[in-house]
Amino acid sequence: MPQYWLMKSEPYVYSIDDLEEDGQTHWDGVRNYQARNFMRDDMEVGDQVLYYHSNASPPGVVGVAEVVREGYPDHTARDPDSDYYDEKATEEDPRWYMVDIEFVRKLPRMVPLQEIKDEEALEDMVLVNRSRLSVQPVEEAEFERIVAMAEEEAPE
DNA sequence: GCCAACGTTGGC
DNA sequence: GCCAACGTTGGC
Numbered sequence: 001m002p003q004y005w006l007m008k009s010e011p012y013v014y015s016i017d018d019l020e021e022d023g024q025t026h027w028d029g030v031r032n033y034q035a036r037n038f039m040r041d042d043m044e045v046g047d048q049v050l051y052y053h054s055n056a057s058p059p060g061v062v063g064v065a066e067v068v069r070e071g072y073p074d075h076t077a078r079d080p081d082s083d084y085y086d087e088k089a090t091e092e093d094p095r096w097y098m099v100d101i102e103f104v105r106k107l108p109r110m111v112p113l114q115e116i117k118d119e120e121a122l123e124d125m126v127l128v129n130r131s132r133l134s135v136q137p138v139e140e141a142e143f144e145r146i147v148a149m150a151e152e153e154a155p156e
Numbered sequence: 157g158c159c160a161a162c163g164t165t166g167g168c
Numbered sequence: 169g170c171c172a173a174c175g176t177t178g179g180c
Binding site: 008010031032054055057058059113132133134 | 180
Binding site for chain 2: 032033034130132
């Protein structure tokens with residue numbers, strides 16, 4: 001049984017189209033402990049990911065990806081030239097981790113954050129209640145509901 | 157561009 | 169270990 005997640009990316013930095021073009025990518029640059037722990041400890045190959053565009057207008061879920069490599073050290077933390085460099089990261093204690101994800105598909109339409117907020121079945125989503133977390137768990141029913149919403153017409 | 161929410165840092 | 173200051177995220 002796969003688990004379900006939501007991962008945020010700013011489309012100007014790395015969009016679903018970029019992921020489609022690349023096929024797969026390292027999810028580097030996460031510098032939040034809670035998000036790191038999910039990647040390091042909980043994500044498994046085959047898990048399904050809702051791909052979310054943050055800082056977009058409107059923000060929302062745009063596609064699906066899949067975990068293809070489980071947590072391993074984020075090498076950008078030890079690269080002084082990287083924007084994500086962290087002097088406290090060492091080989092023995094890498095401090096930051098990433099996973100690899102693969103493009104699965106774009107949804108037929110974006111499901112905007114506002115629609116997610118308006119949907120009663122989604123009121124417990126982490127996205128709605130703790131908006132800052134960039135890697136977060138999603139219930140299977142929530143995942144399926146959002147995918148179903150993308151198959152439907154946008155509400156008036 | 158503003159600013160609220162919230163996570164992290166560092167002085168004590 | 170508390171908590172004020174500070175920095176970042178991300179919606180609007």
